[in-house]
Amino acid sequence: MTGVRRLSRWAGAALVSALLGACSPGTGVDRGLSKDGSGVVAAIAGEPDQLDPHRTSSYFSFEVLENTFDTLVEPDENLTMRPALAERWKVSKDRLTWTFTLREGITWQDGSKFGADDVVYSYRRIIDEKLGNAWRFEGIEHISAPDDSTVVLELDKPIYNLLSRIGGHKGLAIVNKKNVESGKIKTHPVGTGPFSVDDYNPGESVRLKANSRWWGGTPEIPSLTFRFIPEPTTAVADLEAGEVNWTDNIPPQQVERVSQNQDLKLDTAVGNDYWYLATNQKREPFGDPRVRRAIAYGIDRKAIVQATQYGNATVNQLAIPKTNPWHTAYSPYSHNPRRAAKLLAAAGVRDLKIDMLVTKEYPETVTAGQVIASQLEKIGVTVKPREVDFATWLDKQSKGEFDMLMLGWLGSQDPEDFYYAQHHTKGDFNFQKYSNSEVDRLLEEGQEETEKKARKKRYAEAARKIADDASYIYLYNPDVVQAWAPQLKGYKARSDSAVRFRDVGLTG
Template sequence: MDLGAGAEGSLVAAIAGEPDQLDPHKTTAYFSFEVLENVFDTLVEPDENLQMRPALAKSWEVSPDELTWTFRLRENVTFHDGSPLTAEDVVYSYRRIIDEQLSNVDKFSAVTAVEAPDAGTVVIRVSRPTPNMLTNLGGFKGMAIVSRRNVESGEIATNPIGTGPFSFRGQTSGDSITLRANPDYWGGAPSLTGVTFRFISEPSTALSALQAGEVDWTDSIPPQRVSQLTEDESLTVAVTPSNDYWYLALNQARAPWNDVRVRQAIAYAIDRDAIVAATSYGTAQANQLAIPEGNPWYTSYDRYDSGGIDKARELLAQSGASPRTMDMLVTTDYPETVTAAQIIADNLAPLGITVNIRTVDFATWLDEQNNGNFDMLMMGWLGNIDPDDFYYAQHHTDGTSNAQKFSDPEVDRLLDAGRVETDPAARFDDYARAATLIADQVSYIFLYNPSVIQAWTPALQNYQARRDGAVRFRNATLDTDGET
């Protein structure tokens, strides 16, 4: 039976870009995770309130000294190729991330051993208390349990095999990826027969396809249309506050961006409200830190609210630097970056800085970021839950996503302390102080917290837009007798 686009009971979802790759341990692209969230599982996972719940692990316990975590696996879980899931698969998945130093290796910084005493038990030993262990192992960002055979054959790059509610069926480069329902899914077979993810980068095109019934769901929505669409009874529209954030990063391996006064000058000159208006039409919240208001880890901060261009000129004069050009790296795959870049260019022109906007595809953007070939770049950080997710990889000297080469001993100390502090009030204080220093020292110029904006046909039921941006179709149903 063909489970491609248009098949009965099969969902067609429009996403804004093509996954850069299908190996969940190696990708950092949101487009990849949108697809792979439905193919792979994690040991534990966040519910709709971002509280960690059982997934492949049905239960767990922590030793009194908080140095040993023991997870009991569900019985009778199989990979999509029919092979059984065992504790050895979990050990292999985690050791792969650790041994190959993959993108989430920092989440295992305290781990001294990952063991499988029997087929149904995983033991993780740590060198220090790890209050965020569950959030480190859960979520949808790169912590999937993979099949050793799938990895070692190299097929994970083109035919990923997981334990999730949908299995990979095929990919047409530049067009779509198709999944089919996994009838043996441990959480119960999905109601949908499959999901086809179409790549539609232009939001107005995706919206037109949704309105025409060519697709059933999309998160590629023109933000200027949101207010109007919420009044449209022919669609279901969700605008959900998120824990994501968008930021600018200045390359501190290059002069003059290695001078904190120059970075602060840029931070004072940036008009966040104008960027929010242009990129999200009021659906986002300008913010000078990563964590949004309403989140229990929120810290108030408004240093860059006043002073503007005058303060920026003063700081540049103090530094003795007079930058004339800035190479700004943005990507067409995230149109927000292209839109914001022109505003930023206008913001910095009064300082005598000409911003040369370099617009590339996302794969090139990643290469240029990783090679340090930029003066400034703009990007978002998605799917955050614990404060460690917001800060460690990005701002610790040894962080795996510290492309801007920021290093501050006190920030390192506070981020290290937050990873082991079990007292909630003390841990909050560690992160509040770290966040303030990160903004003061301008590791990032934080811009805003966006909302998760999605729309779908009313025929799609039992689907929920989530604050962490995870796209889960496992429980969704599609009324094929109604109009779609």
């Protein structure tokens, strides 16, 4: 997925508190659910760009898709891969053949029969159309369906993390061929998941209804409406007023206050996501690692975290968070403006001007852009944040039309997800155009290594080199923070940020 797959959505600028101050903790607001009193209304920070899981790279899309589609396997709350559409699997002794047995009786949300050919079609679509997750199928030589309930993956080399590759997130969802070919998948997808799309109001909301055919049982919630509320203060005010029942669009400076509101529940989890700066190495002078390192020394990560997240994040100079077993402790860059200035001088760079892409859809980029501009001004670098809409941001990133940008990436279960696509020379999301043959070798060896200790060593070495080269200038791992009305029972924030309502019940 792109570097926008899962992003925190909190504004970092100072907020006007008068609106929220009127709703003090413990006011006993009557919290209805949907307008008919039976469903859940969730406030998310932006509108999905589309609902095709293979083509979208927007977290807002995946908040919806998490509830409408299924993968062959999926991560549980501890990020251990569990059965989903496949009820079991077996692996050959040489680990080159994986055989998945599908659950019996699965149907699509339109009532048509689901089968192994649908899995083959979905995977071939990603591969043949060279979509964003095509890299996850590298090393998979053949995909077949010997019968309607069996899928076989034949590999040309062992893949340690095959399960997380094909099921780590809904970008690998199994899609309906007829739905794809009709073009309706963009706004009215047909999946196998616990909820189906009932109504889509562009610019306002998407309404889902419980899927009575779901293999996991009909969800208790009869309907689930995602409202698009980009302003965090409005999202929280609506939550406190009972207009919505769940949100993850909580301003970091309001987390403590919301946590004290006895009429709400708030949960946090250490997130697997990471935020970073990237410079365009095809544009001078950013091809010189000394210039990139100068930026890394010139910024103050703690100040950026405080301004954008109000402390609800952990500074990290690599991608993988400290709570992840694949974490490597490494912090090569202190906040050292003097050293930064010396690196620029050594590179022969003076009066550097940087055009920094930011987008209001992710307001922390706007705030961070202002903070970074102030910090780098001290080393003679002029940063001009340029605010564009998110669609333009994505277009300019893919075309390489930027000097520097800031955004985030959804971490997953495996180190490959944190580094390969972003930093391998041929990585699909290496938009900064970084290339280091030694890093390529280590990342490739990490893919093929089947012994965990040796594999961790390869990725740790690659991560250190990536940081030393400042391919990305890593900033922090944000916390996952979500709040909801107490009538929602069974909901819990997850470190992978997956928003799942299928097991949530209602009371009152």
